[in-house]
Every structure is written in structure tokens, then in C-alpha cells.
Amino acid sequence: MLLLAIDTSTSAITVALRGDGIASSATVLDARGHSEHVSPLVQRCLGTAHREPSDVTHVVVGNGPGPFTGLRVGIVTGTVFAHARGIPVHGVCSxxxxxxxxxxxxxxxxxxxxxxxxxxxxxxxxxxxxxxxxxxxxxxxxxxxxxxxxxxxxxxxxxxxxxxxxxxxxYPELFPRALAAHDVQAASLALLGESLLQAGEALPVEPLYLRRPDALTTAERARP
Known part of the structure; x- marks a missing residue:
């Protein structure tokens, strides 16, 4: 198994490869630049690991929750990559x-x-x-x-x-016990996804937006 993991649910646009003795990851912090960074990061991970897209056997994407636009970039990128390769794509809560x-x-x-x-x-x-x-x-x-x-x-x-x-x-006054883990890391997403897949878990790609996007059509705004 060679697993490609992608998450764009937080300020980190993060990609990783895991499996076949490979552990490669690349991350950029940019709360607004998900679409500009995610594909180059995939290429960087593949290049660092000396692997081709055809070597990837599974894709795992972060389901969120996350802001609509940013989260959608990672899910769409991972889904398109998987469909183009004819390999399964899985979703894990970010x-x-x-x-x-x-x-x-x-x-x-x-x-x-x-x-x-x-x-x-x-x-x-x-x-x-x-x-x-x-x-x-x-x-x-x-x-x-x-x-x-x-x-x-x-x-x-x-x-x-x-x-x-x-x-x-x-909100430091409301969360006084901060841990030094600020954003999702695709390496951890890959590790978790690999473990869940090996355990036979079903991992559907189901975006967790939790609320409607800021930009809505007139018909969408009329819905209860």
C-alpha cells in the first residue's frame, strides 16, 4: 500500500505519502491559498519519495470540519487524483x-x-x-x-x-491549556487512515461543513 493523504481543513495545506517504507510529507501554512499550494505539494511529495502518481494505491482526504472553500480544495484534489488513477479514495475526520x-x-x-x-x-x-x-x-x-x-x-x-x-x-482566555499541535498534519492523517483501512473500517468521503457556505444562491438561502 502506498497512501497519498491530503488535508486542507485548517491553515495548513498538507500532503503526505505513507507505505512501502516511505514517509514523505510537505506542508505550507496559508489560510487563504489552498488551491495554489495543494497540487505542487503533491508533486513535491512524489518527487521527494522518488515515486510516480501510478505508484499510489490509495488516497485519504481530510473530511473536515473546515471552512467550505478550503476544505473543498483538498477533497476535490484527492478525489480527482483517485478517479484518474482508478484507485479508492477514503475520508477521515480532520x-x-x-x-x-x-x-x-x-x-x-x-x-x-x-x-x-x-x-x-x-x-x-x-x-x-x-x-x-x-x-x-x-x-x-x-x-x-x-x-x-x-x-x-x-x-x-x-x-x-x-x-x-x-x-x-x-481565544487564550477561554482555552487556557494550549497544546503545541496547531494544525492538521497529513503525516498523521496518513498514519490514521492506514490504521483504519487495515482494520477494515469503512471511510466514506463525507465533507463535514457543519454549516452552509457564505456564498449561497437565492434558492439555497430560501431553504430552512
Missing amino acids: LDALAVDAAALVGEGDFLVATDARRKEVYWARYTVGDGDLAGAPRPRRLTDPAVDRPADLPEEVRALPTAGRGPAL
């Missing part, structure tokens, strides 16, 4: 991928992932460090469905948990 890095920092107990949803809101989910490991690192287990809320609307005991993502940087 918060779960960020939780992989957070769990390694926490070690045990509950923690929070809170990423920037704009509009003074965060995408968030609560996790715990579960049983077992993920390639020698603690394995996270999600306790709540991904949600989008204003930070102050989260229960105080939830906001008090160690928190990964951009939430603590944007």
Missing part, C-alpha cells in the same frame, strides 16, 4: 488526525481539539487517550461528534481541558 498529535502530547486522559471556524467560532470535539497505540504512539478516541460553536458556549469544564488546534491561540 479533527481525528489532529488528535493523533495531541494524544502524543497528553499521554493519558481527556483533551480537546478546537480549530478556527471563523465567524468567532471553533470546530471542536472531545477526545480521550484510548487503549492501544498507533505506530507506537498513544491512540486517541473521539468522545463527541464534531461541532461548531462560539468558544464561550462550550462548557467550562470542556474548555479547561488540554486543547490542540488554533482555538487556544485565538
Whole structure:
């Protein structure tokens, strides 16, 4: 298996290759430039690993949640790549991928992932460090469905948990226990995707927008 992972749900446009003894990744931080960076990053990863697109056997994309335009870029890029190659494409919750890095920092107990949803809101989910490991690192287990809320609307005991993502940087008074894991890394998405696929999990590509996009047609605005 040679897996190509792509995530554009956060400020990081991030791509990775994993499998067949390969671990290659490339990331650019740019909250507004997803469409400009993602394809060159795919080419960079393939070049660094001395592999061709024809060597890739699976694609994993981050399902989000994330802002509509940025998230869509990664999902469309991964889906088109997979369809052109005739290989399967899978989706993994982006918060779960960020939780992989957070769990390694926490070690045990509950923690929070809170990423920037704009509009003074965060995408968030609560996790715990579960049983077992993920390639020698603690394995996270999600306790709540991904949600989008204003930070102050989260229960105080939830906001008090160690928190990964951009939430603590944007709202330090509300998330006082920041973890040094700020954005999704495709290397962690690839690791998690590989583990889930090996376990026989179904991983549909289902974008988690959690709210309607800013730009709507008249008909879309009329919907309840």
C-alpha cells in the first residue's frame, strides 16, 4: 500500500505519502491559498519519495470540519487524483488526525481539539487517550461528534481541558491549556487512515461543513 493523504481543513495545506517504507510529507501554512499550494505539494511529495502518481494505491482526504472553500480544495484534489488513477479514495475526520498529535502530547486522559471556524467560532470535539497505540504512539478516541460553536458556549469544564488546534491561540482566555499541535498534519492523517483501512473500517468521503457556505444562491438561502 502506498497512501497519498491530503488535508486542507485548517491553515495548513498538507500532503503526505505513507507505505512501502516511505514517509514523505510537505506542508505550507496559508489560510487563504489552498488551491495554489495543494497540487505542487503533491508533486513535491512524489518527487521527494522518488515515486510516480501510478505508484499510489490509495488516497485519504481530510473530511473536515473546515471552512467550505478550503476544505473543498483538498477533497476535490484527492478525489480527482483517485478517479484518474482508478484507485479508492477514503475520508477521515480532520479533527481525528489532529488528535493523533495531541494524544502524543497528553499521554493519558481527556483533551480537546478546537480549530478556527471563523465567524468567532471553533470546530471542536472531545477526545480521550484510548487503549492501544498507533505506530507506537498513544491512540486517541473521539468522545463527541464534531461541532461548531462560539468558544464561550462550550462548557467550562470542556474548555479547561488540554486543547490542540488554533482555538487556544485565538481565544487564550477561554482555552487556557494550549497544546503545541496547531494544525492538521497529513503525516498523521496518513498514519490514521492506514490504521483504519487495515482494520477494515469503512471511510466514506463525507465533507463535514457543519454549516452552509457564505456564498449561497437565492434558492439555497430560501431553504430552512
